Amino acid sequence: MKNTMKNLTIIAVVVLTTFSFKPIEKVKKEIKVASSKIVWKGYKVTGSHEGTIAIKSAFLTFEDEKLSGGEFVIDMTTISTTDLQGEYKGKLDGHLKSDDFFGVDTHPTAVLIFKDVHATGKNSYTVTGDLTIKGKTNPITFTISIYGSKATAALKVDRLKYDVRYASKSFFDGLKDKVIYDEFDLVADLEF
Template sequence: MKKTLLLAAAALLMQTAVFAQTTWKNDKAHSHVTFTITHLAVSDVDGTFKDFDATIVAAKPDFSDAKVSFVAQTASVNTENDRRDGHLKSEDFFDVAKYPTLSFVSTSIAPAGTGKYKLTGNLTLHGVTKPVVFDMVHRGTITNPMSKAPAAGFKVTGTIKRSDFGFGSKYGSPMLSDEVELSASGEFGQAK
């Protein structure tokens, strides 16, 4: 009898945990993804992705159990220079015809201070998947005064080496830095 009660209680707890999870989607009007690379060791070039989607699934209000996924359309790369953007879309870099997306899927999250986390996951770029660690800050959760719906804010930052992904391998570090800084900031609402 005890075993039956314990099994029933465990099943109920598991079911409650599943139903308590909430899916959050980025608000595209209030979210952005940028990257920065150094050119000729003397100047930085910034770029963005105009077309991307991010999802966070969490059961805890502090997002300490968050699962994060992100997909960007590589053809949406924008550095405010048409010629450079065309080159970035070519086989020399993103090769958008062959690799139309870049993506990130988290594998774990660990606390790193109040509202701060180390977000570990797999980044897929240029057909190569590698583990990476990003810093994530939960900026807070509020009730949006206009929509009256919950809104949560996040910022994710980190640095990757493009050589790890075979990205732009024709261009060595004297031309372009191996390290690329990434930053994503966004407002998320609960998925309906």
């Protein structure tokens, strides 16, 4: 009788313990591409240029309301300058789409896949992911902040890792004031 009571007690504890733990809920939230945007900014000796790139598709993954993953597909054919107009805008947009820069005919999309996410505060995270541009994949670390159904991320990209060498002083001598710096910024304002 003692063994039966002991076994029943153990079974009761195991059952109660099993049902008392809530399973981790994983939720995939699609990014609303029409109301989200990515702004780029590139720097050169004599100033800078900036513009936008459209998101083709994207989602963020949450576990128990904390960011745990994500994936972005960027439509590189939409790269456009916003600080120029007319002929100069057309020339720079065309040059950015050419093989000197992003080669969008061959590589129409860029992809970012989150690999590791760490909370750094109540609404902020450090993300390490794989970024693929022009068919080349490299790790990248960046910050993202989430407030309700909105998020903001900031990335600094070294273009040389993706074979974008045009006017880089790392590869070409004598460029003087024609140098374009190797890093460019991406800032994403997202809604999901």
